[in-house]
Amino acid sequence: MVVSREKKAPHQVVIVGGGFGGLYAAKALANANVDVTLIDKRNFHLFQPLLYQVATGTLSPADISAPLRSVFSKSKNTKVLLGEVNVIDPKTQQVILGDEIIPYDTLVIATGANHSYFGKDNWKEFAPGLKTVEDAIEMRRRIFSAFEAAEKETDPEKRRAFLTFVIVGGGPTGVELAGAIAELAYQTLKEDFRNIDTSEARILLLQGGDRILPHIAPVLSKAAAESLAKLGVVIHTQTRVTNIENEIVTFKQGDELTSIASKTILWAAGVQGSALGKVLAERTDVECDFSGRVIVEPDLTIKGYKNIFVIGDLANFSHQNGKPLPGVAPVAKQQGEYVGKLIQLRLQRHTLPEFHYTDVGSLAMIGQNLAVVDLGFIKLTGFLAWVFWLVIHIYFLIEFDTKLVVVIQWAWNYITRNRRSRLITGKEAFLEPQTVNNSNNSQIPEKKQPVKL
């Protein structure tokens, strides 16, 4: 028997991407009189703002993830599909998922952004970025392996390279990574090693512009920079990275060119819209901006297609104040909710005024008892900002999961500076390669030798 889905529910909404945009769009449509198909490459939604805490050993990936199927377990009109959409055909109204063709009446594209190395893709290998759980695990592996390798290293110069951490990019992710690594080196790990003094670690934060956290008020940038400096982070502003090779980063500050040996170079600089933006641009008249984001209309649809929405980090929405809204979770979330609402209203022959982003403020964690919060009407720094950051994140995590115990654990870990999740897992490449000797022909020195220290 061939089941025709069109007869069962009048309107097919296909949402590509289960990040904040896609998740909140689907939530807004849960149990509405439409069929929703939510497609994602992964089987979980990721609370990305806390991913840096996975990378620095405070949280486990599952602590900041929600399985998409369990989120929509009770929404019987919502179907979750796992896979990657590479092809969209706006003319025939369908997306292709592997060998499956999925027709839509309304399409919501929310596939977000990826790292951008500004054309220098060969830097990627030496300076990993932070977008996925795997990225975070890899970053964690590199950070903790660097301390381990330093503990073993006898050559002072090499040891220094192991204890040098360079973070490229002074946005929220770069600032939060730098702060967390500084806390690791100067506080958490201080007692744990016997040969090295972890407080000899150098943490460099390189920023292209003239201040870190350029999206918040200058007074808060300044406060953040001061807090980071107090933690021990060395900030270089107006600094452009000119080359990254294996273990060496070169940067230019004014006319001065500096090369630094570092085994742990982390990328928190550029992002670009995901590939589906370009696919869309090729098949419609829509345009992408220089970083691959799709220019959207005031109602978040694309030019010429009232039934295709692009939201979140992939969208360039410049109708509010002339410049694009930032690629942050609250924008994606509000856009998702807007689209979900608009789709339902349209089916009742109503509509909504154009999308308007309600700025909920910006905040960045720097370290224990240190954060900056910019709510526009109020600006906080230091301990008060830190408490505010904590409360806001607890609030969002509860909304996100409702598993209060997870939130308590998280807050507890955070407050007690627990770094329990500092497992070095996955490939072991970063540690000195161990020669696997066959025990029969291995060379054993005849005499007892002193331990190398």
Added chain:
Amino acid sequence: MVVSREKKAPHQVVIVGGGFGGLYAAKALANANVDVTLIDKRNFHLFQPLLYQVATGTLSPADISAPLRSVFSKSKNTKVLLGEVNVIDPKTQQVILGDEIIPYDTLVIATGANHSYFGKDNWKEFAPGLKTVEDAIEMRRRIFSAFEAAEKETDPEKRRAFLTFVIVGGGPTGVELAGAIAELAYQTLKEDFRNIDTSEARILLLQGGDRILPHIAPVLSKAAAESLAKLGVVIHTQTRVTNIENEIVTFKQGDELTSIASKTILWAAGVQGSALGKVLAERTDVECDFSGRVIVEPDLTIKGYKNIFVIGDLANFSHQNGKPLPGVAPVAKQQGEYVGKLIQLRLQRHTLPEFHYTDVGSLAMIGQNLAVVDLGFIKLTGFLAWVFWLVIHIYFLIEFDTKLVVVIQWAWNYITRNRRSRLITGKEAFLEPQTVNNSNNSQIPEKKQPVKL
């Protein structure tokens, strides 16, 4: 300046392996008047009895791990080294770690056991085992990917293979895996899919002997088998696996040969002593048993070497009741404590009577409200056993970590049947390969086609 360690502390103890044996030996020596070097391949100790809960999505790896450095952070006589020991030279009293030579006065080998496929190493690829965090993540990926693939599959036969789970081995790990997967399929995931009914899943447990959990009393084996059957697990005893190929497992029960198509075959059968046992056997007069375990003396040393101890899963200690002690955590722990104590006493020219294992009983979790507990003098089944299991594990976890909140979360997750940690991460091989089309030359069908269901 060359620092001679021998002058600082008279006695160098080198412990290889940070599992239960090595960890408790090092703990017993913490702050004693000896220098301790604890060597492990990983930077964390793993609470292996709960690893199956990582494999089935209840816990995160970090929940059951403790960073070795933080365990010994305060023990200034203890040095943690990361790396793999492949060479031991008992004559010159040194172990080789990469290019480093580490002399010892007393050596404790506690490197445990690995999977054994009884010589059929080609089965490994199709039937992964459960020893490491990576093993657990891989198992988790396979289990949850199987449900995802079944959801997509239209061919009923293939779908059936995706929904068939075969566990080889009816010891504690096999029983616990089978119970957890049954709960997943028949309870946790029931509402989460739209195309499949997860309760159609088949879970087979294959056991070579005539009963599951052969190490506990027959009456409890029977109770466990009944509980598993009630959960939906099909148990085949006196069944020998004769072949495992990609997605097909063949087994023999009496004269009957059966082949079953299954995409998820899990190995919980044989173990063998780690390679260091053989290294030792080649360099000393000590013997290994058929499964590679080192035959130890009544004081856990090896024949001819009073200063080399072998403990835990790698040791075959048969002096207590003629047969080797089982490879379980309590044995390793007690042996570690014994050795730590003995080393200190010897330095004071004292000694200890031979090692004696105090049996703390056996327990196995079958599922929610279902467990079996064998304390010798008392045998429990069902809900009471489950509560006992929970209390015992909470007790051990607290001892192990003292992070009460982690324990609460764990108990909470367990009691509420939370499967939050069901992330599919790592390589994506198991899911249907998605053809990555170049959007320019991809084929788009001209007409809207019905959705494949």
